[in-house]
Amino acid sequence: MLKQQLSGTETGWWFVCHNGKMWLPKGNIPYGSAAQWKLEGEYTKQIGEWLGKPVWLICKMMANEMLGIRPLLSQDPKLFQLAGRAVQLALFLHSHTFCGYCGGKMHLSHHEWVCICNDCQQRYYPQIAPSIIVAIRRQDSILLAQHCKHRNGIFTVLAGFTEAGETLEQTAYREVMEESGIEITNLRYVSSQPWPFPHSLMVGYLADYKSGTIQIDPSELVYANWYRYDQLPKQLPEVGTIARRLIEDTVALCRIEYESK
Numbered sequence: 001m002l003k004q005q006l007s008g009t010e011t012g013w014w015f016v017c018h019n020g021k022m023w024l025p026k027g028n029i030p031y032g033s034a035a036q037w038k039l040e041g042e043y044t045k046q047i048g049e050w051l052g053k054p055v056w057l058i059c060k061m062m063a064n065e066m067l068g069i070r071p072l073l074s075q076d077p078k079l080f081q082l083a084g085r086a087v088q089l090a091l092f093l094h095s096h097t098f099c100g101y102c103g104g105k106m107h108l109s110h111h112e113w114v115c116i117c118n119d120c121q122q123r124y125y126p127q128i129a130p131s132i133i134v135a136i137r138r139q140d141s142i143l144l145a146q147h148c149k150h151r152n153g154i155f156t157v158l159a160g161f162t163e164a165g166e167t168l169e170q171t172a173y174r175e176v177m178e179e180s181g182i183e184i185t186n187l188r189y190v191s192s193q194p195w196p197f198p199h200s201l202m203v204g205y206l207a208d209y210k211s212g213t214i215q216i217d218p219s220e221l222v223y224a225n226w227y228r229y230d231q232l233p234k235q236l237p238e239v240g241t242i243a244r245r246l247i248e249d250t251v252a253l254c255r256i257e258y259e260s261k
């Protein structure tokens with residue numbers, strides 16, 4: 001669906017994406033001319049800039065070195081964000097070849113990232129699924145849990161997807177109650193992070209414990225407990241994730257209150 005065909009002289013960063021994966025020869029994002037990377041004839045569209053040079057999206061499955069983009073997070077969070085944009089847009093184009101209403105062929109608008117049906121003119125925007133992520137503090141402790149979906153055993157905060165017709169705040173109260181049996185209060189927005197696995201937007205909050213005892217939902221959590229801010233488990237989310245930031249923000253709040261005494 002991309003319309004600009006490469007002659008070979010174009011230069012910049014080549015974000016070649018397919019099915020949530022990106023072409024990373026020797027672990028790096030290809031930089032240079034299109035010809036240098038044998039990309040002449042491919043179709044592309046510029047999706048941003050990195051270090052002052054254009055970032056080009058190409059939707060294609062290369063024969064090898066198609067890798068997940070997660071390791072880019074520890075390299076540089078901004079680069080991870082751009083790579084996330086690229087894989088999400090590639091996935092969007094791949095899944096919108098035909099119209100869901102009438103089955104007609106779709107095309108990408110010249111002006112914005114929207115696929116339009118050639119027959120019925122229905123418009124489809126890239127899907128973005130909001131989810132909340134919340135760090136809960138109880139005096140000098142933070143609630144950390146091991147999630148069923150994390151196979152590496154890390155201890156992290158609670159999270160969940162927003163349902164249709166729900167506000168982000170309602171999602172936070174509901175998810176925490178469902179997963180842990182805890183009622184929260186004093187919910188405060190902190191920050192957000194696009195999470196392209198495959199198309200989430202994590203909306204981060206801090207909250208305080210209000211009532212209840214921990215009762216985990218075994219379909220979501222393996223284990224959950226309160227951890228004193230200076231005795232946290234070793235396996236925490238990696239630096240650069242919003243989960244890590246929320247944990248560190250909570251630790252900082254505990255320090256202010258408990259280390260001055």
Ligand SMILES: [Zn+2]
Pocket residue numbers: 099100101102103104117118119120121122
């Ligand atoms: Zn249609």
